[in-house]
Structure formats: C-alpha cells, structure tokens
Amino acid sequence: MYLAMNRFSILEGQEEAFETVWRERESQLSDVPGFKTFHLLKGAFDENTGTTLYASHTIWADREDFVNWTKSEHFRAAHRNAGDNKHLYAGHPQFEGFEAVLSE
Numbered sequence: 618m619y620l621a622m623n624r625f626s627i628l629e630g631q632e633e634a635f636e637t638v639w640r641e642r643e644s645q646l647s648d649v650p651g652f653k654t655f656h657l658l659k660g661a662f663d664e665n666t667g668t669t670l671y672a673s674h675t676i677w678a679d680r681e682d683f684v685n686w687t688k689s690e691h692f693r694a695a696h697r698n699a700g701d702n703k704h705l706y707a708g709h710p711q712f713e714g715f716e717a718v719l720s721e
Contacts, residue, residue, distance in 0.1 A: 618653075618676060618677070618678070618679070618716070618717035618720060619676070619677040619678070619679050619680040619682070619683050619714065619715070619716055619717070620674065620675070620676055620677075620714070620715040620717075621674075621675045621677065621683050621712070621713075621714050622672050622673065622674045622675075622712070622713045622714070622715075623672065623673045623710040623711065623712050623713075624670065624671070624672050624710060624711045624713065625670070625671040625672070625673070625706060625710050626666065626668040626669075626670060626706065626707040626708055627668055627669045627670075627671055627705055627706060627707070628667065628668060628704075628705060628706065628707050629662070629667045629668065629669070631704070631705040632659075632669050634702075634705055635671065635702070635705045636657070636659075638702055638705070639657050639673070642695070644695070645691045645694065645695065646675070646691075646695075648691065649682075649686050649689070649691050650678075650682055650685070651677045651678035651679065651681075651682020651683070651685070651686070652675065652676075652677060652678075652682070652686070653675075653676040653677060653678065654675065654676045655673070655674070655675050655676075656673075656674045656675075657671065657672075657673055657674070658671060658672045658673075658674055659671055660672070666707065667707075668707045679716075680714070680716055683714070
C-alpha cells in the first residue's frame with residue numbers, strides 16, 4: 618500500500634472556496650489502475666498564520682501505481698487548471714508519500 622498526501626495551507630476566509638474546488642472537480646481517479654481511495658481532510662485553523670490546514674490523501678495499491686498515475690494523461694488533466702486557484706493558498710502544497718510497512 619502507498620499513501621500519497623498533499624498538505625495545503627489555505628488563507629482565512631477561503632476555506633469554502635477551496636472545498637468547492639475539490640467538491641466540483643471532475644475526478645477520474647476511479648479509472649486509474651491501482652487507485653483505492655481518496656479523502657480531503659480539514660485540520661485546525663492556525664491563528665498565528667491565518668491559515669487552515671488541509672490534506673488530500675490517496676491510497677494506492679503500491680508506489681509504482683502512484684508514480685504511473687503522475688506520468689499519465691489523467692494526472693495532467695486533473696492538474697491542468699491548478700494555477701487558477703493560487704489566491705486560496707498560503708504557499709505551495711507540500712507532498713508527502715508513505716509506503717506501508719505494517720498493516721492490520
């Protein structure tokens with residue numbers, strides 16, 4: 618199993634707009650080999666930075682399936698208009714990838 622996660626710092630007052638972008642996107646993940654699940658997670662608001670933390674979280678059969686997706690037309694289509702929403706973010710998303718070493 619491979620978990621791919623992007624962390625997003627969203628500017629105060631832009632949370633609903635950010636969630637709407639994700640809610641209304643045309644996802645094709647279910648058509649991609651090895652894809653298992655997707656979640657968009659919302660964290661706490663940070664008063665010091667004026668941001669809310671979010672994480673997009675996908676589970677893949679293995680790292681190879683994830684890497685293959687990042688090289689696919691599905692990936693390019695999913696990220697084609699990502700720059701249109703820069704005004705929602707405090708900085709760039711931060712990617713983190715994890716391979717399972719223990720599952721129960």
